[in-house]
Amino acid sequence: MSFEILNKAIGMLDADIIEAAEAAPERRTSVTAFAKPWMKWAVAAILIVVIGVGTPVALNMMGAFRNENFVAPGGSGNSGFIAPADGSSESGSGQSPEGESSSKADEPSLSSSQPGGSSAETPDLSSSGTPECDVPEQPEGDFVKENMPAVTYRINGEYKTFDYQSSTAVVDSGSSYVIDHYVGSDGSTVSANAGTGELVKYEKDFSPKYLDSSIFEAEAVETAKSIAVNTAIGLSGLDNANSSVECSDDKFFVVLSVAEGSVEICLDSEGGLVSFAVKRNP
Amino acid sequence: MNDETIVGLFWNRDESALAEAQEQYGAYLLYIARNLLRDEHDAEECLNDALLAAWDSIPPNRPENLKTYLGMLARDAAINVLRRRNAKKRKAESVGSLEELTELASACTVESALGERELARLISAYVRSLGEPERGVFVRRYWYYDSIESICDMYGFGKSKVKMMLKRTRDGLAAFLKEEGNYEF
Incomplete structure (x- = not known):
């Protein structure tokens, strides 16, 4: 044509x-x-x-x-952000009063060492459109970050595994609530109680950028593997090599690692080969 | 003045049709020409060529959509201007969108017996099957000859995303033509 x-x-x-x-x-x-x-x-x-x-x-x-106009009935304490006239309940914090039992029928029950004592500090999962979660899978033993690169939660009946993303963060200076952030393979994130692993918040990231770049990266890895295998560089097992990929605006940097060494391949945005380097382990 | 009236003027060989068409769609045609030629003088020449081509082709043609019809003539005129310009130079000028189409066309190893109109019908069917934003990006790139940068600005996408999207769409088109049109890629 x-x-x-x-x-x-x-x-x-x-x-x-x-x-x-x-x-x-x-x-x-x-x-x-x-x-x-x-x-x-x-x-x-x-x-x-x-x-x-x-x-x-x-x-x-x-x-x-x-x-002035909408003061909740005194003593009820359940009026959302509006404080009762007698001031018996703090408004807007999302926390239960100290010492009050927080157990709810549908709230995930996570045992083990709870820092700060009361589980009443657990934020309400039903707020801000957060999907309800079923029983999270809690690893046995102490919840130690170093041994905990990923966690699995059952969310809306579906098991999702999240990798550890960042260190702890204080989300609410008032309650000193400390959480860990995890990110799922589909871009969703969870925040979990750093001490107990209890699920605090789940959000699905619908950012097209995230989703697309992950697709492109997967393609880049496959392309890099194909290039490496067909280049006869003498490293075996490249088909199933461990891979890591970094994406800049226009290029993908893929590293394929096998026992004998590694291959560093840089691809352009259309999968074209930009550079190729082999490193052999001594 | 609406399209039907302007087409009527063309059919009646009334020269005011040219002025009316230019007033109505001149900026649109210049936009397409500038995308390809990147030169104001050449774009003006292309506009005149497109209007002249409309004068020569209406009648016998009676376009239902005058704007798109004139746009098609402007594309052809711009390609001709580019070809004339390149003929004067030793090295052909590089235009990204045309290079991509050339690459796709040259990947076709077995020609089909289909005519231009049938091929256009197939391409329309394929483009129609695309979702947004792929469809819009394809048309912006290969019909309007918009640059990658312009498309990025329009859609708020990064360059790599647009390039990747276009590559997938071209690959998809090749597969579609192979299946539906007996072309071989």
Whole structure:
């Protein structure tokens, strides 16, 4: 087939397809539609100022409004963010009052060493759209991070394994609640109680960037393996080599490791070979 | 003035059709020409060629969608301008989208007996089968000749993502043409 024929045929694409493509990017380019590039930064700066100043003012006004008009019945303590008139319950922290039992029928029951004593500090899993979780699989023995590169939780009936991602973090200075973050192969993350492993929060990351890059990386590894195997470099077992991949904007750096050594392969975004290096173990 | 009226002017051999078409779609046609030629003077020449081609082809043609029809003529005119420009130089100018199409076309080892229109119908069917944003990105790249950078700006994607998406779509098109059109890649 000649280029002319192919190009001509593409030129004769159905009109509705052409017009749809013309319309589609416009929906996404409101920011780039500014006449000058600096305009979007100016608008962004104005928005930041408006939101920064406006939000606290609006929240204060809402708080004043609520306190005046919608005080919960005294002593109930279950009115969400609104404190009862007698002040018997702290509002908005998401914590149960100290000493109160936190056991709920559907809350995962995780035993073993609980730092800070009461399990009443466990945040409510039902808040902010977090999916309900079934019984998490808790490893036996102490929950030690170093021995715990991955954890498995059963979430919405499905077992998900999460790799350890970062060290502990204090999420709430008020309660000094310490959690670990784990990330799943599908981009979802969980936060777990650093002491007990108890699931605190689960979020699925729908970021297309994350999902796509992981797909590309998998493809890059397969391409690199194929290149390495076909290059007859004298290392055996490259088909099943351990692999690691790093992705920059335009390139993938794949390292394939076998017992005899490793191969470092750099690919461009279309899987083309950029560089190739073999290291043999002494 | 709507498309039907402008097409009517062409059919009646009224020269105001050219001015009306230019007023209505001149910027659109220049956009396509600039994407390929990257030169204002050549783009203007391409616009005139496209309007002249419309004058010569309407009648007998009666396009249902004048904008797309003129766009198609502008693409052809831009390719011709590029070819003339390259003929004067020792080394052909490199245009990314055309190179990608050339690569796809040259990968075809067995020609099908299908004509241009049938091939266009197959490509339309394939592009229609794509989801968004693949469909839009394909059309932006190979119909409007938008640069990778422009597409990244439009969709908010990174370069590697757009390149990868286009490569997959081209591979998919080759597979589709092989299956449906008896081409061999």
